Amino acid sequence: MLNPFEAILRVIQFIILLTFHEWGHAKAALMLGDPTARDEERLTFNPAAHIDILGTIILPLLGTLFGGAFFGWAKPVPVDSRNLKDPKRDLMIIAAAGPVMNIICAFVILLAVKLLDHFVGTSIHREIYRQLSLSALISVFLAAFNMLPLFPLDGFSVVYGLLPWRQAQAFDRLRPYGMMILLGIIFLPNLLRIPNPVFIVIRLVSFGIYDLFGTLVGL
Secondary structure, X not given: OOOHHHHHHHHHHHHHHHHHHHHHHHHHHHHOOOOHHHHOOOOOOOHHHOOOHHHHHHHHHHHHHHOOOOOOXXXXXXXXXXXOOOXXXXXXHHHHHHHHHHHHHHHHHHHHHHHHXXXXXXXXXXXXXXXXXXXXXXXXXXXXXXXXXXXXXXXXXXXXXXXXHHHHHHHHOOHHHHHHHHHHHHHHHHHHOOOOXXXXXXXXXXXXXXXXXXXXXXX
């Protein structure tokens, strides 16, 4: 169990990174011809526009405080597929833009850590260094988690867009069960007191990307 200050700080990091994630969706939609998110003031770096009180604050805070599963979401970015030239392809790109934005954020954060270390040196406060590094890792984890091919995560739309039309239609039949499967993946291993195989894979992928970026920037 984290102390309240650390838990609040972790949720603030999550909200900031989620804001960039949602901005990525909105920006991609606009670039592909759909201004809906922009018109509804969702193309913004203002976290307040994206916060869902339950999903963005309450559940992540409780999960962080009590050591449970860190589970949360933001308000979905509105997209009108009628404005898209190729809805199947474009919805895939819009969905992928959120995780891609988090990957970019992670690299930029680690680059900032390297620059701070280079120009400020040992005078940089260790806690600042730790929190920035943690933010980069959370950002990668957010991207990896969202790429799970389950509705309503971004990975579902990405897989749907990549599949040929007939296979995509068959895959889409899993949509109504996506949330139930996702909740089972998140909470069932804890209830059974067994390691979570999906989270183990996500952690391996996340640390792999994090370590790669660290190597690239020279950390």
